[in-house]
Amino acid sequence: MHVISAAFVTSAVQPSQYPPPNLPEIAFAGRSNVGKSTLINRLVNRRRLVKTSATPGRTQLINFFDINNAFTLVDLPGYGYARVPERVRRQWGPMIERYLDHRPTLCGVVLILDIRRRPGDQELSFLRWLADREIAAVLVLTKADKVSKNRQGKQRRVVAADLAVSEGQLLPFSAKSRQGLPQIWQAIENLLPPAAGS
Numbered sequence: 001m002h003v004i005s006a007a008f009v010t011s012a013v014q015p016s017q018y019p020p021p022n023l024p025e026i027a028f029a030g031r032s033n034v035g036k037s038t039l040i041n042r043l044v045n046r047r048r049l050v051k052t053s054a055t056p057g058r059t060q061l062i063n064f065f066d067i068n069n070a071f072t073l074v075d076l077p078g079y080g081y082a083r084v085p086e087r088v089r090r091q092w093g094p095m096i097e098r099y100l101d102h103r104p105t106l107c108g109v110v111l112i113l114d115i116r117r118r119p120g121d122q123e124l125s126f127l128r129w130l131a132d133r134e135i136a137a138v139l140v141l142t143k144a145d146k147v148s149k150n151r152q153g154k155q156r157r158v159v160a161a162d163l164a165v166s167e168g169q170l171l172p173f174s175a176k177s178r179q180g181l182p183q184i185w186q187a188i189e190n191l192l193p194p195a196a197g198s
């Protein structure tokens with residue numbers, strides 16, 4: 001993928017605030033602090049297009065980014081972070097579900113998992129939820145630089161078994177070394193209509 005332009009479009013909570021559904025869209029989901037915003041920055045090769053933070057619960061709105069005036073990347077708020085105020089946390093589930101359920105231009109979801117962790121109930125039920133709606137998922141194992149190559153292989157096997165997918169469907173990624181970027185772009189391009197990905 002050749003990224004010529006990458007620009008913030010808008011933040012939204014509810015559908016009336018979404019940009020008009022004119023371009024194909026890919027959404028990024030995962031636990032709070034897993035590295036969703038960082039992955040988007042690496043994909044588009046901009047250091048600070050999306051705000052990232054060592055403090056979990058940083059992204060609290062649905063953020064839309066236009067790429068090449070051809071498609072949209074969407075940074076979803078992370079789930080499962082207990083220290084975010086209850087009031088905020090309670091609206092996340094419905095906010096994310098409403099988006100995934102009602103976005104006509106959605107082509108797929110990149111689900112990001114920490115390579116050091118086994119998937120929990122949240123990841124498993126999220127994947128089931130996507131499968132029920134026939135929403136395609138790309139699975140990324142991020143923070144690969146935190147473990148040895150040997151351990152990467154082991155974790156990939158364990159997580160593949162947990163999720164009942166093949167190891168090849170799990171794409172290891174590191175924001176530090178940029179390992180995995182071409183594979184993730186390829187997987188995203190496979191979800192986009194041909195004209196958007198060229």
Ligand SMILES: Nc1nc2c(ncn2[C@@H]2O[C@H](COP(=O)(O)OP(=O)(O)OP(=O)(O)O)[C@@H](O)[C@H]2O)c(=O)[nH]1
Pocket residue numbers: 030031032033034035036037038039051052053054055056057058059060077078079142143144145146173174175176
């Ligand atoms: N070592 C390492 N650190 C990473 C990697 N990806 C993200 N991080 C770090 O993880 C922290 C969280 O990253 P974010 O991209 O803000 O995570 P997020 O999923 O957007 O978090 P929320 O918006 O809070 O849900 C930051 O300190 C990042 O620098 C990676 O591949 N390797």
Ligand SMILES: [Mg+2]
Pocket residue numbers: 036037038051052058059075
């Ligand atoms: Mg974020």
